[in-house]
Amino acid sequence: xxxxxxxxxxxxxxxxxxxxxxxxxxxxxxxxxxxxxxxxxxxxxxxxxxxxxxxxxxxxxxxxxxxxxxxxxxxxxxxxxxxxxxxxxxxx
Amino acid sequence: xxxxxxxxxxxxxxxxxxxxxxxxxxxxxxxxxxxxxxxxxxxxxxxxxxxxxxxxxxxxxxxxxxxxxxxxxxxxxxxxxxxxxxxxxxxxxxxxxxxxxxxxxxxxxxxxxxxxxxxxxxxxxxxxxxxxxxxxxxxxxxxxxxxxxxxxxxxxxxxxxxxxxxxxxxxxxxxxxxxxxxxxxxxxxxxxxxxxxxxxxxxxxxxxxxxxxxxxxxxxxxxxxxxxxxxxxxxxxxxxxxxxxxxxxxxxxxxxxxxxxxxxxxxxxxxxxxxxxxxxxxxxxxxxxxxxxxxxxxxxxxxxxxxxxxxxxxxxxxxxxxxxxxxxxxxxxxxxxxxxxxxxxxxxxxxxxxxxxxxxxxxxxxxxxxxxxxxxxxxxxxxxxxxxxxxxxxxxxxxxxxxxxxxxxxxxxxxxxxxxxxxxxxxxxxxxxxxxxxxxxxxxxxxxxxxxxxxxxxxxxxxxxxxxxxxxxx
Ligand SMILES: [Zn+2]
Numbered sequence: 001x002x003x004x005x006x007x008x009x010x011x012x013x014x015x016x017x018x019x020x021x022x023x024x025x026x027x028x029x030x031x032x033x034x035x036x037x038x039x040x041x042x043x044x045x046x047x048x049x050x051x052x053x054x055x056x057x058x059x060x061x062x063x064x065x066x067x068x069x070x071x072x073x074x075x076x077x078x079x080x081x082x083x084x085x086x087x088x089x090x091x092x
Numbered sequence: 093x094x095x096x097x098x099x100x101x102x103x104x105x106x107x108x109x110x111x112x113x114x115x116x117x118x119x120x121x122x123x124x125x126x127x128x129x130x131x132x133x134x135x136x137x138x139x140x141x142x143x144x145x146x147x148x149x150x151x152x153x154x155x156x157x158x159x160x161x162x163x164x165x166x167x168x169x170x171x172x173x174x175x176x177x178x179x180x181x182x183x184x185x186x187x188x189x190x191x192x193x194x195x196x197x198x199x200x201x202x203x204x205x206x207x208x209x210x211x212x213x214x215x216x217x218x219x220x221x222x223x224x225x226x227x228x229x230x231x232x233x234x235x236x237x238x239x240x241x242x243x244x245x246x247x248x249x250x251x252x253x254x255x256x257x258x259x260x261x262x263x264x265x266x267x268x269x270x271x272x273x274x275x276x277x278x279x280x281x282x283x284x285x286x287x288x289x290x291x292x293x294x295x296x297x298x299x300x301x302x303x304x305x306x307x308x309x310x311x312x313x314x315x316x317x318x319x320x321x322x323x324x325x326x327x328x329x330x331x332x333x334x335x336x337x338x339x340x341x342x343x344x345x346x347x348x349x350x351x352x353x354x355x356x357x358x359x360x361x362x363x364x365x366x367x368x369x370x371x372x373x374x375x376x377x378x379x380x381x382x383x384x385x386x387x388x389x390x391x392x393x394x395x396x397x398x399x400x401x402x403x404x405x406x407x408x409x410x411x412x413x414x415x416x417x418x419x420x421x422x423x424x425x426x427x428x429x430x431x432x433x434x435x436x437x438x439x440x441x442x443x444x445x446x447x448x449x450x451x452x453x454x455x456x457x458x459x460x461x462x463x464x465x466x467x468x469x470x471x472x473x474x475x476x477x478x479x480x481x482x483x484x485x486x487x488x489x490x491x492x493x494x495x496x497x498x499x500x501x502x503x504x505x506x507x508x509x510x511x512x513x514x515x516x517x518x519x520x521x522x523x524x525x526x527x528x529x530x531x532x533x534x535x536x537x538x539x540x541x542x543x544x545x546x547x548x549x550x551x552x553x554x555x556x557x558x559x560x561x562x563x564x565x566x
Contacts, residue, residue, distance in 0.1 A: 009363075013180075013181070013182070013363055014182065015182045051175055051197075051368045051374065052175075052368060052370070052373055052374055053370075054373055056373040056374075057373055057374040057375065057376050058373070058374075058375055058376060058377070059150065059151070059372075059373050060150070060151050060152070060153035060156070061123070061150040061151065061152060061153065062152075062153060062154070063116050063117045063118050063152050063153065063154035063155070064117065064118065064123060065117050065118050065123055065124075065125045066118070066122070066123025066124070066138070067123075067138075068124045068125065068135065068136050068137055068138050069137055069138055069139075069142075070135070071132060071133070071134045071135050074134045074135075074137045074142060074245070075134060080240075082242055083133075083242075084132050084133045084134055084135075084244075085133050085134065085230060085242035085243055085244055086134070086184075086242065086243040086244075086245070087240050087241070087242055087243075088184035088240065088241045088242075088243055089184070089240060089241065090231070090235070090238050090239065090240050090241045091183060091184065091241070
């Protein structure tokens with residue numbers, strides 16, 4: 001069972017503030033999702049894990065410089081900016 | 093209760109060193125130039141390193157090659173199959189909310205680094221993996237007082253190697269020695285410039301036998317590593333001395349104040365929710381190893397052995413000379429023109445001392461200039477003292493040897509000039525000569541001083557001394 005504390009912790013990890021009724025709702029929903037995963041417990045466990053759905057390997061690029069965005073372009077979607085920097089909340 | 097004395101405490105230190113592969117042209121997953129050190133903020137970014145939706149990372153082949161080089165130089169085993177993972181956490185320096193890193197299936201595992209010393213030590217390397225650098229956070233004034241954080245993503249996506257040791261280091265000094273050795277190896281491999289700001293960052297864990305370990309984050313220099321660990325060691329010793337227990341925690345090193353502060357972090361390992369990066373496919377680079385191995389340059393340990401054999405230098409000198417690739421090359425260049433036994437002392441003891449004192453590299457002095465100076469010494473045209481003055485002048489102000497020697501009148505006086513001065517001094521200062529004859533040894537110093545004065549410092553004091561004694565006792 002997902003506890004209220006678990007949901008609060010998940011909210012903190014995602015930097016999302018949760019109201020009391022939200023966290024109760026999310027706890028129920030997360031429980032359902034985790035229940036769904038128990039279906040996998042029925043599968044024989046000696047299968048090797050699949051890390052990627054594509055059969056590809058070794059996709060590389062050469063160490064050659066390409067154009068970057070200008071600072072104006074880079075910052076064009078930032079609501080808060082200062083002297084060419086993005087402004088963000090301070091997190092200690 | 094633990095009995096804690098300076099000498100008998102068993103200390104275990106492990107390091108996670110993050111080194112920037114800053115000799116590459118571009119970042120790890122995009123073509124943005126890595127040459128951002130002197131540029132304004134956010135001028136080296138693109139949709140990939142800004143984490144804009146839909147942008148796809150593609151790995152820089154050269155970064156992987158560099159990683160393999162380093163791993164081989166650290167005697168690691170390169171893994172056949174290696175994967176990238178997302179390490180999830182929200183912080184302004186990570187524009188996507190996750191860092192692309194490695195987790196299970198790192199690039200390489202299980203290496204050894206040798207540390208020289210009385211006994212010589214072997215430090216085990218747990219793993220070497222590749223990851224991207226986060227952006228750089230800037231605060232106005234102290235971070236505690238700042239109202240907000242300013243972010244520069246020029247550094248975002250720079251290729252980092254994380255080198256993780258086993259907890260084999262036994263003291264803060266040894267940790268620093270290890271970091272110097274790593275830097276030296278990386279510079280030999282030409283994948284790293286340790287002088288660039290932010291090129292090295294270290295997280296360290298430290299425990300005293302029987303106690304919990306603490307992790308110290310935010311160490312960003314070689315000296316800082318030693319200071320942070322010394323502080324942490326003392327702090328833990330004091331806790332044990334008071335009969336209390338060290339709590340396992342993460343602490344932040346405040347470089348300006350030289351202390352570590354508890355972070356009270358709420359994140360633990362499983363909070364990072366690592367999962368395989370779906371935008372990058374598997375790397376299988378086992379087949380590259382042989383060729384890269386063949387291309388590896390001579391590394392510090394091998395060079396040290398060769399210097400012992402080839403030049404017959406002492407182990408201490410060999411260690412100093414190979415402690416930095418530029419110094420080693422400088423020595424070999426000079427030793428091809430000058431007797432190695434002679435120039436070793438001048439490079440490993442005198443020049444290295446002057447460089448250390450100033451905190452500068454051997455690039456400050458041109459090899460041909462140094463060879464000229466050694467020739468003057470070999471031909472006995474300049475005193476040791478004069479040669480040191482030339483070295484200091486070049487390091488402080490530049491200039492070439494011939495000019496400095498002329499300007500400062502450092503060439504030794506010809507013998508007959510010294511003789512003339514000695515004769516004149518004996519005539520002029522009869523009182524002092526008598527004093528010396530009657531047993532006042534200090535009188536001789538006075539007379540030598542007078543000879544030096546007459547020759548305007550060009551006489552060799554030893555020679556003047558001998559001549560004076562010879563004349564007076566005749
Ligand atoms: Zn980019």
